């Protein structure tokens with residue numbers, strides 16, 4: 001790579017080479033994983049560039065192509081698999097200045113990739129009374145482009161599924177990394193070539209997203225004597241077609257009491273498991289009936305709290321998804337987590353009975369392909385890597401999917417196979433492999449054997465000084 005020539009070629013586009021700032025922008029939430037922490041701690045780029053507009057992105061990608069400088073795109077850096085970390089060094093492409101909202105319609109919004117999701121919703125609520133169908137629990141930080149390239153679903157997935165479900169992204173504008181970068185408008189199935197590709201095969205500069213009606217969501221917390229009672233209630237609530245929920249998350253004792261500091265006064269005792277919920281105001285009376293039917297404990301209901309008390313509490317979604325793990329890590333750096341999917345309640349029970357307090361359960365109820373599913377984000381009281389691998393193996397042997405959050409590649413974290421469409425698109429959009437190197441195994445080693453049990457180690461990491 002020729003960084004000097006790269007800098008000369010991009011002219012007055014804002015750049016930052018202070019090592020501390022560059023290092024800070026070279027990190028995401030990779031430290032969620034003890035394995036990724038050990039593997040990626042030393043990783044840093046040499047330069048951060050911040051395009052002011054889409055024309056700047058074209059200039060930067062043309063310069064990177066010519067000078068062979070690796071480019072790793074970045075939104076807010078909240079990804080937690082090291083997705084936004086520059087494994088070959090080079091340049092961090094900070095997209096946060098591309099934050100214009102281009103158009104808002106009754107049922108859709110078009111915006112630039114760097115817009116923060118909460119800001120996007122503020123504008124659409126005001127303009128048309130609409131909001132994004134779902135968002136990560138990092139709503140107040142994460143960018144639209146980072147969510148599409150690195151995320152999968154979240155708050156609202158109980159109703160709308162995930163980003164990879166057809167119809168949840170309407171269009172993407174992508175810039176390629178070629179001698180003369182092309183600006184491509186992708187629609188329909190082409191969207192999946194770039195969505196959740198970690199920015200390895202094109203830079204997303206604009207996205208068009210569908211909207212749904214916005215509500216003053218009511219936060220609710222319900223208490224149970226056991227996590228299985230909480231999950232049974234969560235499943236029944238999720239199946240209520242007449243009730244509108246945005247979030248349903250059973251969390252096992254003692255996590256709610258030990259980790260949800262501000263909510264602790266509402267929890268009766270340390271052994272109480274809870275279900276965290278967001279419900280539309282119109283569905284609150286029906287939810288109260290459901291709680292009564294289950295003889296459960298209504299612990300908190302935000303619409304009846306005095307205003308000053310309500311203000312002291314974080315929104316319930318910031319106790320859920322990976323925020324549960326984050327709250328735990330702040331208090332106990334010895335924990336980690338897994339991402340699983342349990343086909344039904346019986347499989348959740350198997351996991352709860354098998355691992356007990358070594359793996360306190362956290363479920364996110366979701367709806368995928370029309371079915372209610374138990375997406376697990378169980379906490380693991382970490383002892384060593386061998387045991388973590390064993391827990392994963394036992395899950396797989398018992399018919400439970402694991403999306404390994406302790407790997408930085410697209411393939412190992414997800415489907416453990418090559419996404420041919422994404423690979424083919426990369427050949428056209430990034431023929432020199434400049435974009436986020438090391439994240440797509442199929443590009444670097446098409447013969448990698450996923451059945452070998454061996455974890456992939458990208459060569460560029462060695463260049464940067466890894467063992």
Ligand SMILES: Cc1cc2nc3c(=O)[nH]c(=O)nc-3n(C[C@H](O)[C@H](O)[C@H](O)COP(=O)(O)OP(=O)(O)OC[C@H]3O[C@@H](n4cnc5c(N)ncnc54)[C@H](O)[C@@H]3O)c2cc1C
Pocket residue numbers: 028029072073074075076077078079080083084085095113114135136137138141142143144145146147148149150151152153154155197198199200202203204205321322323326436
């Ligand atoms: C506390 C916590 C909670 C979380 N909860 C959720 C959740 O509920 N659901 C969920 O799906 N994820 C969740 N995540 C993961 C992460 O927050 C989301 O994926 C988030 O949407 C990432 O947005 P970001 O702007 O921070 O992206 P970044 O972390 O900056 O980037 C993510 C990936 O996208 C690439 N990228 C960024 N911008 C672009 C672009 N414009 N074009 C091409 N590639 C790009 C990066 O290179 C990287 O590979 C959570 C993470 C944390 C730490």
